Amino acid sequence: MTDIIDSDYLVIGAGGMGMAFVDELITQTTATITIVDRNHRPGGHWNDAYPFVRLHQTSTCYGVNSTPLGKATIDQVGWNKGCYELASGSEVVAYFDQVMRQRFLPSGRVRYLPMCEYRDDGSVVSRVSGTEYSVRAKKIVDATYINVTVPSQRPPKFKVLDGAVCVPPNAAPKLAPEYSKFTVVGSGKTGIDTCLFLLEMGVAPADITWVMPNDAWLFDRFTVNPGRQFTDIITAGRIEVLKAAIAADSVDDFFQRVLACDQLFQFDPAVKPTNWRCATVTRLELEQLRKIPNVVRLGHVQAVTPTEMRLDQGTWKTAANTLYIDCAADGLKNRPQKKVFDGNRITLQTVRMCQQVYSAGFIGNVEANLNDEARKNALCRPVPLPHAANDYLRCAIQDSENMLVWLTEPKVVSWINASRIDLFSPIFKFDCPVVGPQIEAMGALLQQAIPKMQALLDQETAQA
Numbered sequence: 001m002t003d004i005i006d007s008d009y010l011v012i013g014a015g016g017m018g019m020a021f022v023d024e025l026i027t028q029t030t031a032t033i034t035i036v037d038r039n040h041r042p043g044g045h046w047n048d049a050y051p052f053v054r055l056h057q058t059s060t061c062y063g064v065n066s067t068p069l070g071k072a073t074i075d076q077v078g079w080n081k082g083c084y085e086l087a088s089g090s091e092v093v094a095y096f097d098q099v100m101r102q103r104f105l106p107s108g109r110v111r112y113l114p115m116c117e118y119r120d121d122g123s124v125v126s127r128v129s130g131t132e133y134s135v136r137a138k139k140i141v142d143a144t145y146i147n148v149t150v151p152s153q154r155p156p157k158f159k160v161l162d163g164a165v166c167v168p169p170n171a172a173p174k175l176a177p178e179y180s181k182f183t184v185v186g187s188g189k190t191g192i193d194t195c196l197f198l199l200e201m202g203v204a205p206a207d208i209t210w211v212m213p214n215d216a217w218l219f220d221r222f223t224v225n226p227g228r229q230f231t232d233i234i235t236a237g238r239i240e241v242l243k244a245a246i247a248a249d250s251v252d253d254f255f256q257r258v259l260a261c262d263q264l265f266q267f268d269p270a271v272k273p274t275n276w277r278c279a280t281v282t283r284l285e286l287e288q289l290r291k292i293p294n295v296v297r298l299g300h301v302q303a304v305t306p307t308e309m310r311l312d313q314g315t316w317k318t319a320a321n322t323l324y325i326d327c328a329a330d331g332l333k334n335r336p337q338k339k340v341f342d343g344n345r346i347t348l349q350t351v352r353m354c355q356q357v358y359s360a361g362f363i364g365n366v367e368a369n370l371n372d373e374a375r376k377n378a379l380c381r382p383v384p385l386p387h388a389a390n391d392y393l394r395c396a397i398q399d400s401e402n403m404l405v406w407l408t409e410p411k412v413v414s415w416i417n418a419s420r421i422d423l424f425s426p427i428f429k430f431d432c433p434v435v436g437p438q439i440e441a442m443g444a445l446l447q448q449a450i451p452k453m454q455a456l457l458d459q460e461t462a463q464a
């Protein structure tokens with residue numbers, strides 16, 4: 001039996017992006033929406049996250065626009081001291097569940113189909129009952145395109161031999177008491193979180209080995225704290241980066257200038273970062289991480305045994321009773337960029353750098369308020385995903401170009417001004433006495449900085 005559902009929108013994926021998009025439609029339109037997800041509850045990858053995961057941006061601007069997440073508290077203790085609270089994974093999951101149950105479903109306009117698979121032929125099938133749904137929708141919204149992967153969703157990419165024990169970080173809290181040494185494989189956000197978790201639980205730094213195939217530039221979380229009391233910091237930071245680009249005579253010089261004005265950190269001052277993944281840390285977290293003496297820079301792990309790791313560039317002996325923790329999933333894989341609006345299909349992508357959920361809300365606002373497809377796409381040009389260090393410049397170029405277009409669209413400017421989830425909304429507040437004069441300069445700076453950033457990248461390509 002096929003159940004037929006008529007709906008204005010079919011949204012595939014109830015992760016953060018699908019939820020943020022739908023929230024705008026509920027607030028700003030009268031549309032009906034069917035949401036399909038193969039998980040049993042909303043929140044996407046947060047359902048599979050390790051138990052000690054936290055947002056790495058502040059709760060104050062994460063989630064859906066209509067519903068605050070957290071209490072906008074500034075942490076007084078711990079290594080995030082001085083910055084806004086960071087929701088834990090379970091808070092994020094509970095939050096999206098509440099948004100679904102207390103806002104979306106009671107609106108009477110949302111039909112939610114959990115544990116249902118959307119198939120390439122357009123059909124929707126329940127994974128438990130086998131019921132088929134035929135959703136006749138005017139528009140299809142792909143909220144799966146970013147395709148986040150976390151370590152617990154797949155086996156390790158390297159071989160685990162001869163009885164070595166290798167687990168995703170999800171198992172670390174339960175298993176840690178049984179081991180005396182820990183090898184953390186991967187240096188992205190998950191690897192950072194896992195090292196900090198072990199240190200916070202009292203593991204001695206010398207008992208941790210950290211496999212760091214690449215060093216990455218890290219954001220100083222303090223400089224991306226949203227909110228009025230941080231407005232001048234966030235604005236000044238943005239301006240410093242643009243000025244750094246204008247003054248730099250090479251990509252390396254640009255990074256040194258950004259480093260000097262405290263917008264980025266590097267883990268080891270002696271090692272030039274080759275990556276940038278949008279991860280944030282505080283100064284206190286960085287101090288802790290730097291206490292780990294055994295940092296293995298021999299490329300990627302090929303195989304682990306109870307006594308050694310085999311890596312691209314050599315072998316590393318491991319102590320007896322080592323627990324390997326696999327933190328090496330590539331959270332955001334590069335996929336070709338698509339038009340966000342293409343006929344009756346909307347593909348949610350990042351339109352502000354490092355801000356997927358925000359971007360989905362932004363696209364929802366554009367969908368709710370504008371009709372002309374070309375104009376909508378001009379406002380929603382995808383920003384590259386962050387991988388290599390130079391992507392920082394690539395992202396900054398597209399991000400800045402987008403910002404210039406956004407400033408020309410009143411429906412966008414007023415949404416940003418009022419937006420809870422806009423990390424940078426304070427810098428758009430022309431009426432804000434703290435930043436008003438700086439904003440005047442911002443447009444001119446962007447105009448100067450964009451071609452300069454491109455020239456720096458071109459110069460590096462020419463020299464390669």
Ligand SMILES: Cc1cc2nc3c(=O)[nH]c(=O)nc-3n(C[C@H](O)[C@H](O)[C@H](O)COP(=O)(O)OP(=O)(O)OC[C@H]3O[C@@H](n4cnc5c(N)ncnc54)[C@H](O)[C@@H]3O)c2cc1C
Nearest residue numbers: 013015016017037038044045055056057117118144146148
């Ligand atoms: C550890 C970690 C921390 C992060 N912290 C932040 C942060 O602080 N701030 C920030 O902005 N971003 C952060 N991110 C980035 C993160 O990608 C976004 O926050 C956001 O959660 C991504 O949501 P999504 O909806 O794109 O993807 P997902 O969460 O992966 O959701 C996609 C959904 O689609 C469903 N789906 C896929 N295919 C199908 C199908 N065929 N049929 C039915 N359902 C399907 C899946 O079941 C899933 O529920 C973090 C990412 C990670 C991994």
